[in-house]
Amino acid sequence: MAAKFDRIAADLRHRIESSELQPGDRLPSETALLEEYGVSLGTLRRALDLLEAEQHIERVHGRGTFVRARRTRLERSSARYQWEKNRVPLSEEERLSEGASERDTGLPLERFVFSARYEEAKADEDLADALGVAVGTPLLRRTYRTRVSDESAPFALVVSHLVVSHIEGNPRLMDETAEPWPGGTQHQLSTVGIEVERITDRVIARPATADEAQEFELTPGAPLLVDRKTTFSTDGRAVEVADNKWPADRMALSFETTLEKASR
Structure with a gap:
């Protein structure tokens, strides 16, 4: 009861x-x-x-x-990644017609305010293990914030890491002014011959820290969803590690799994 x-x-x-x-x-x-x-x-x-x-x-x-004023809610499913991959071969005009945030929220592109910051970084033990590289390997750190234009707090904060040696064949991938990139990371990787085969997500819920509460305009200690997303190429390499943070009141995660017949 x-x-x-x-x-x-x-x-x-x-x-x-x-x-x-x-x-x-x-x-x-x-x-x-x-x-x-x-x-x-x-x-x-x-x-x-x-x-x-x-x-x-x-x-x-x-x-x-x-x-409180209602804030935009995202509906994110496991089908998102196949949808992104299906857009890789499309023209730039077609990729510009809809992005992942529009798909997740149902809002038009003009309603979003997006920022990207690129920085040089070195792999620490955590990222080296996740990416399968040596500690100290040069990385590109990309920090993304996305919010709805009439809301002051972002609904998503993403910190993504790519291995520089994987992407240096296309200098535009090191240029933050090329963001937002039509088609997102999967299309970016395709420009250097990397095809994504598998993506894993590990999602936990925990209380927001004081800094996170300020970032997302939350009550201190409010629940936050934290996702470690790891992207693997067709040759088995981990090619991106992205740490996503979402206020729990703004995100719904849904997963669908097709089951095979039980073996006897």
């Missing part, structure tokens, strides 16, 4: 998600909520703490508790 604070949070969550309570609306006072739900102050505050961590509400000192 659900705890009392969970039931209160579920009821208020439903009222917010059904638009009974609109963004910017002030919640009833604690006194009114205590009377409505017939619980202790500690139980009520646990429910409000949960809704605050989920980014449904915001407490403003001296003013009250308010429904």
